[in-house]
Amino acid sequence: MASFTRASLLVQLLRLALLSLLCISCYAFTTKDYSEALEKSILFFEGQRSGKLPPTQRLTWRGNSGLSDGSSYHVDLVGGYYDAGDNVKFGLPMAFTTTLLAWSVIEFGSSMPSQIENARAAVRWSADYLLKAATATPGTLYVQVGDPNNDHKCWERPEDMDTARTVYKVSTQNPGSDVAAETAAALAASSIVFKDSDPSYSSKLLQTAMKVFDFADKYRGSYSDSLNSVVCPFYCSYSGYQDELLWGASWMHRASQDSSYLAYIRSNGHTLGADDDDYSFSWDDKRAGTKILLSKGFLEKSSEEFQLYKAHSDNYICSLIPGTSSFQAQYTPGGLLYKGSASNLQYVTSTALLLLTYAKYLSANGVAVSCGTTTVTAETLITQARKQVDYILGDNPARTSYMVGFGDRYPLHVHHRGSSLPSVGSHPSRISCSDGFQYLYSGSPNPNVLVGAIIGGPDSNDHFADDRNNYQQSEPATYINAPFVGALAFFSGKAA
Numbered sequence: 001m002a003s004f005t006r007a008s009l010l011v012q013l014l015r016l017a018l019l020s021l022l023c024i025s026c027y028a029f030t031t032k033d034y035s036e037a038l039e040k041s042i043l044f045f046e047g048q049r050s051g052k053l054p055p056t057q058r059l060t061w062r063g064n065s066g067l068s069d070g071s072s073y074h075v076d077l078v079g080g081y082y083d084a085g086d087n088v089k090f091g092l093p094m095a096f097t098t099t100l101l102a103w104s105v106i107e108f109g110s111s112m113p114s115q116i117e118n119a120r121a122a123v124r125w126s127a128d129y130l131l132k133a134a135t136a137t138p139g140t141l142y143v144q145v146g147d148p149n150n151d152h153k154c155w156e157r158p159e160d161m162d163t164a165r166t167v168y169k170v171s172t173q174n175p176g177s178d179v180a181a182e183t184a185a186a187l188a189a190s191s192i193v194f195k196d197s198d199p200s201y202s203s204k205l206l207q208t209a210m211k212v213f214d215f216a217d218k219y220r221g222s223y224s225d226s227l228n229s230v231v232c233p234f235y236c237s238y239s240g241y242q243d244e245l246l247w248g249a250s251w252m253h254r255a256s257q258d259s260s261y262l263a264y265i266r267s268n269g270h271t272l273g274a275d276d277d278d279y280s281f282s283w284d285d286k287r288a289g290t291k292i293l294l295s296k297g298f299l300e301k302s303s304e305e306f307q308l309y310k311a312h313s314d315n316y317i318c319s320l321i322p323g324t325s326s327f328q329a330q331y332t333p334g335g336l337l338y339k340g341s342a343s344n345l346q347y348v349t350s351t352a353l354l355l356l357t358y359a360k361y362l363s364a365n366g367v368a369v370s371c372g373t374t375t376v377t378a379e380t381l382i383t384q385a386r387k388q389v390d391y392i393l394g395d396n397p398a399r400t401s402y403m404v405g406f407g408d409r410y411p412l413h414v415h416h417r418g419s420s421l422p423s424v425g426s427h428p429s430r431i432s433c434s435d436g437f438q439y440l441y442s443g444s445p446n447p448n449v450l451v452g453a454i455i456g457g458p459d460s461n462d463h464f465a466d467d468r469n470n471y472q473q474s475e476p477a478t479y480i481n482a483p484f485v486g487a488l489a490f491f492s493g494k495a496a
Contacts, residue, residue, distance in 0.1 A: 036406065039114075040406055041452045041485050042118045042122055047062055047416075051064070052064050059450075066087075076132055081094055086417060088145070088147075088148045089129075089144060090231070092143070096482075100482035104119070105485075107357050107360060109193075124194075131204070139172045140170070143176060150163045157431060171219075177220045177222065177245060180212055183216075185252075188248075213249070220241065246290050282350060291310075297309075314369045317371075321371060332459075332460055332461060345456060350479075351385075356490050359385070392454060397462040411464075413474060416446070419449070420442075452481065456473045456474060
């Protein structure tokens, strides 16, 4: 009897092992899967567009919006992106989104031949807006359209907006070095994207970036101090402006190859965060990204001034790799990098881009990372990034994709005004500010699928509530998708 029980137990264990293997094979994503996800990750940006939509618009449930933005201030601020699920154009996250979209194309554009035009269009949509914001008035950078405190009192389609489109700016008297330096980074990175395909546009972007960076550096101060409650707590510059100045200078150097920016980095780096180890990369804190970006100079040219950035990049990478002596990152039981309860996937996608970019730099120069006694290769970084990408696409305990419209199961109750309200095409009459809330609180799926949107994601225990009211988990954002474009491009060109 005992032997029969043991045999029966063995059969059950074998069956579980087989099911496990089968389950794993279900989520062995192919290059075709990554290519589909890449296409959708870029398509998402069309759902976030403000302004007059072009004939090529593919998410046709969206319509024109914000066509008079800036007019009451006698400036043209039409265009750009709504940052997330509301109808405000926030300058700091929009600029960061643009920088990371551009970086994705710069590093991995060669892996997205079928999507390169769509990716460039996504970059140009915000770069065009940032050009307007930076050149409309001398000594001024327009950094926001819409009062978030009033906007958040309404649940309206962007096409119906009737809240005041208040315009906010930073200037020589009320500085905003953080948002200005990020805008300079965005314009500089975008200039690289268009250097070959549109040289005159590229030159305009770079020349404007130079002026904006000078403005950011000369008139120092945080935009949070200048604008207070219209940017805080929404996109408060908690890390200060120093990290953006160094990040901005790094992109100015990369785009222009002007030695003056190298001299700036050399002279100012130590006071702008070069000596700090930092373990997250976001719209607020650019230090980890700056280290990775500048490490390229040391790896390729052994430039002594960049050795410090290579060392800090190694520290950042080692902190992410389990089993190394420097490991300190938190992962969920299902293996997802976890930084915080609100919009955690923004950190996952930005980290994936940094892992893959650094892997590219290491591989190109035949170098590995030493984490104490452990050697970490470029392939290790790629494996770590793939785990994060695959988790988002559905290889997770909940067996759900966190990209809307990808896979068989994905979030249906996305915290997004335009997606959750009936489209103008299906409901032409206006839906007022307060009348829209019935759709926020509705248990029905969003009528308009915001294809490609990556939402905030699950909690520290891999639990996810598909609940429109739970914005921490169910709200998408442009800066979640932007770095994911680069990661998906990489894997779409690389077999498992």
